[in-house]
Amino acid sequence: MTGLLDIVRSVDDPELPHLTIGDLGMVRDVAVDGRIARIRITPTYTGCPATEQIRADVEAAVIDAGYEPVVEFEMAPPWSTDDISPEGRAKLHAAGIAPPAPTGDGPVSLDLPVPCPQCGSRRTRLTSAFGATACKALHVCDACRQPFESFKAI
Amino acid sequence: MAADLFTHVLRQGDRALVLSHRLAQWITHAPTLEEDVALANISLDLLGQARHLFTYAGELEGEGHDEDHFAYWRDASEFRNPLLVEQPNGDFAVTIARQVFHDQAAVLYWESMSDSGDTTIAALAVRARNETAFHLQHSAGWLIRLGDGTDESRRRAQAAVDAMWPFTSELLGADDEGALRADGLIGESIESTWQVAVADILLEAGLERPTSIEQRTGGLHGAHSEHLEPLLHEMQGLARAHPGATW
Ligand SMILES: [Zn+2]
Numbered sequence: 001m002t003g004l005l006d007i008v009r010s011v012d013d014p015e016l017p018h019l020t021i022g023d024l025g026m027v028r029d030v031a032v033d034g035r036i037a038r039i040r041i042t043p044t045y046t047g048c049p050a051t052e053q054i055r056a057d058v059e060a061a062v063i064d065a066g067y068e069p070v071v072e073f074e075m076a077p078p079w080s081t082d083d084i085s086p087e088g089r090a091k092l093h094a095a096g097i098a099p100p101a102p103t104g105d106g107p108v109s110l111d112l113p114v115p116c117p118q119c120g121s122r123r124t125r126l127t128s129a130f131g132a133t134a135c136k137a138l139h140v141c142d143a144c145r146q147p148f149e150s151f152k153a154i
Numbered sequence: 155m156a157a158d159l160f161t162h163v164l165r166q167g168d169r170a171l172v173l174s175h176r177l178a179q180w181i182t183h184a185p186t187l188e189e190d191v192a193l194a195n196i197s198l199d200l201l202g203q204a205r206h207l208f209t210y211a212g213e214l215e216g217e218g219h220d221e222d223h224f225a226y227w228r229d230a231s232e233f234r235n236p237l238l239v240e241q242p243n244g245d246f247a248v249t250i251a252r253q254v255f256h257d258q259a260a261v262l263y264w265e266s267m268s269d270s271g272d273t274t275i276a277a278l279a280v281r282a283r284n285e286t287a288f289h290l291q292h293s294a295g296w297l298i299r300l301g302d303g304t305d306e307s308r309r310r311a312q313a314a315v316d317a318m319w320p321f322t323s324e325l326l327g328a329d330d331e332g333a334l335r336a337d338g339l340i341g342e343s344i345e346s347t348w349q350v351a352v353a354d355i356l357l358e359a360g361l362e363r364p365t366s367i368e369q370r371t372g373g374l375h376g377a378h379s380e381h382l383e384p385l386l387h388e389m390q391g392l393a394r395a396h397p398g399a400t401w
Contacts, residue, residue, distance in 0.1 A: 045281070045285065046199060046205075046282060047199035047200070075276035075278055076276070103284075127293050129192065129288050130188075130288075134199065136200075
């Protein structure tokens with residue numbers, strides 16, 4: 001069901017309006033059996049308050065496409081910022097949000113300078129690990145003197 | 155009686171929920187706007203972890219209880235959180251000392267649980283560890299700045315460390331979870347690693363590590379300090395006044 005998969009993937013993330021849940025790598029599977037569409041989604045940050053909104057938006061999109069949705073959230077294997085697609089990373093960058101570094105085996109220290117999404121300089125400093133949403137940290141660029149946000153790698 | 159996995163998961167959920175509520179009490183009162191945002195974010199992460207843990211506790215218990223049941227419809231004696239997290243916020247130094255002790259334990263706990271034989275907890279552990287690493291970076295950074303700051307900030311930081319220290323042993327594991335460990339459901343003891351890591355942070359902060367202070371325990375078995383009940387009264391009031399309310 002490529003058509004329905006694309007529809008589900010194109011649902012917007014409520015907190016990052018320029019990104020879809022497909023860009024974020026949250027859609028694990030779409031399986032259609034008659035009129036029933038079973039959607040498996042993995043949540044991002046455990047504290048993400050958008051999860052219920054995403055469920056409602058996915059259900060609405062599936063109903064619009066003529067199916068009866070069964071949306072399941074699955075934890076295993078856990079989501080990571082490595083699951084964000086190249087398109088998603090490009091959209092973050094275009095929105096002035098530094099994309100997350102690859103995580104490898106564990107959390108990425110926030111002490112490593114994040115390249116400035118505006119001018120590309122690595123002369124940047126972390127100002128706070130906690131921003132306007134659970135997934136973002138705040139930085140300032142010493143080259144272009146602009147503050148910016150980064151997507152925290154987990 | 156040996157604790158079962160349900161009790162273990164409930165203890166972790168209660169720890170996360172009660173500390174989440176304590177941190178939420180700082181909102182609009184934190185020393186700076188950035189700190190207000192930071193404490194709110196940490197609170198929200200802990201709330202998210204608590205929700206996952208309570209949902210899973212409900213599945214393990216098998217009596218149809220959901221996350222709201224565990225959060226809103228139990229009394230203080232039914233909560234299984236360590237005493238540390240229910241301690242009042244005090245001044246900012248007390249909140250930070252409490253948070254450093256907690257975050258260091260939480261990072262090590264989730265790390266040890268990523269190999270759990272229970273796949274549900276193991277999956278949650280990977281994400282919770284990474285989130286909690288950010289919390290520890292924040293709280294430890296503050297404790298070091300307070301300890302290494304002015305005479306007054308150092309005095310308050312040391313007083314806070316001394317005040318929170320008696321509540322730390324309970325963070326490092328329960329006395330009745332040996333069978334869970336033998337079955338590979340919970341990880342190795344985090345105690346020695348925690349002691350070393352916390353000693354390092356205190357050293358960097360220029361603060362004394364308390365030694366001869368008697369430990370206080372009981373929260374993991376439902377024997378709480380006088381501070382939990384008022385906290386629950388505040389947290390549960392709305393849900394109990396309007397059962398089943400939604401917005
Ligand atoms: Zn720049």
